[in-house]
Amino acid sequence: xxxxxxxxxxxxxxxxxxxxxxxxxxxxxxxxxxxxxxxxxxxxxxxxxxxxxxxxxxxxxxxxxxxxxxxxxxxxxxxxxxxxxxxxxxxxxxxxxxxxxxxxxxxxxxxxxxxxxxxxxxxxxxxxxxxxxxxxxxxxxxxxxxxxxxxxxxxxxxxxxxxxxxxxxxxxxxxxxxxxxxxxxxxxxxxxxxxxxxxxxxxxxxxxxxxxxxxxxxxxxxxxxxxxxxxxxxxxxxxxxxxxxxxxxxxxxxxxxxxxxxxxxxxxxxxxxx
Numbered sequence: 001x002x003x004x005x006x007x008x009x010x011x012x013x014x015x016x017x018x019x020x021x022x023x024x025x026x027x028x029x030x031x032x033x034x035x036x037x038x039x040x041x042x043x044x045x046x047x048x049x050x051x052x053x054x055x056x057x058x059x060x061x062x063x064x065x066x067x068x069x070x071x072x073x074x075x076x077x078x079x080x081x082x083x084x085x086x087x088x089x090x091x092x093x094x095x096x097x098x099x100x101x102x103x104x105x106x107x108x109x110x111x112x113x114x115x116x117x118x119x120x121x122x123x124x125x126x127x128x129x130x131x132x133x134x135x136x137x138x139x140x141x142x143x144x145x146x147x148x149x150x151x152x153x154x155x156x157x158x159x160x161x162x163x164x165x166x167x168x169x170x171x172x173x174x175x176x177x178x179x180x181x182x183x184x185x186x187x188x189x190x191x192x193x194x195x196x197x198x199x200x201x202x203x204x205x206x207x208x209x210x211x212x213x214x215x216x217x218x219x220x221x222x223x224x225x226x227x228x229x230x231x232x233x234x235x236x237x238x239x240x241x242x243x244x245x246x247x248x249x250x251x252x253x254x255x256x257x258x259x260x261x262x263x264x265x266x267x268x269x270x271x272x273x274x
Contacts, residue, residue: 013038014046014053016062016081029081043081051075056112063087063112063136070094072107074117074136087136090119112136113163114191118145120170122158127151129158131170131189145189146196148172157182164209166191169199171207186214200226200233210250221245223255 015037016029030037030044037044052065055077062077072090077083093105110119115136122129128149132142149156153174160171168191173184186200186207200207205217214226215236221244225236237255239245247258265272 012048014048014051015042016044016046016055016077018079029079031080052107052110058112058114063117065090065107065110067093067107072110072119074110074112076137088117088134088138088140090117090134091121091132091142109159109161111161111163111168113168116191118161118163118168120158120161122156125155127153127156129156129172131158131161133168145194146170146172146187149174155182157184160206162208167209169207169209169214171203186216199228206246206248208248208250208255210253210255215248215255217245217248217257223248223257 017026018029019026028037028044030042032042035042039045040047046064050067055062055064057063057079060079062079064075064077066073066075066086068086070092072093074087074090076085076087090108090110093107105121105123108119108121110117112118116133117136118131118133119142120129120131126149128147128151130144130148131146132144134140134142146158148158154176156172156174158170158172160169162169168189169186170189171184171186173182176183182204183202184204185198186203187196188199189196200214200216203216204219205221207214207216209215209228212228214228215223216226217223221239222235223237223239223245224233226233245257245259249256
């Protein structure tokens with residue numbers, strides 16, 4: 001429901017490409033002759049200072065988060081990059097000061113799904129966090145969906161927002177000891193009736209939803225599969241190497257997970273491997 005496009009970074013520049021499945025080629029989104037793709041004159045150019053590298057494609061439009069005039073916004077971009085307009089405003093990220101701009105917070109975590117931009121106000125170290133949504137292509141104010149924590153309380157988390165079908169899944173929790181030992185669980189917001197339900201208790205690591213199942217990492221980097229209808233989990237993939245898995249997503253019916261190799265000693269040969 002919310003596929004992502006990809007940006008290429010080069011010295012502070014992000015360039016918009018598309019992948020042609022027929023030819024297997026990556027093509028830059030620029031039709032101008034002799035263009036070197038390093039300035040705002042190029043349709044594929046997106047400054048790293050202004051644009052987040054993650055984009056969503058829906059209804060023949062690319063939606064990308066942009067920082068502008070002290071606000072986080074969503075910009076709507078035509079697939080060929082020639083047309084750009086502000087779709088909606090997320091929240092204020094900077095405060096005007098006499099000596100310039102003082103940035104009070106970072107750009108929030110944002111995703112786009114079924115006509116809305118969903119975002120969390122979570123920042124590492126804070127004791128409160130909220131989940132909001134705002135309608136695309138409107139000047140409406142953001143709508144509060146969920147909040148966690150209290151001022152002066154434990155450090156909290158509300159992130160990994162992942163839409164699927166009529167649901168928007170997210171991970172939420174707080175530190176159990178006042179520090180950073182988080183106790184996270186996965187929740188789902190029903191976009192049709194507004195209800196929020198607990199999906200998987202005690203899920204600390206990354207996850208994804210595909211079909212009728214939730215897939216999530218345990219603390220040993222094994223992948224478990226939970227049937228959403230029954231809530232029953234089973235081991236889906238066992239990690240037998242000393243590697244760290246960081247992210248998980250789906251593509252064309254496959255699970256893709258990012259692995260970070262670490263140095264380890266083979267127990268049989270004694271050799272150092274990666």
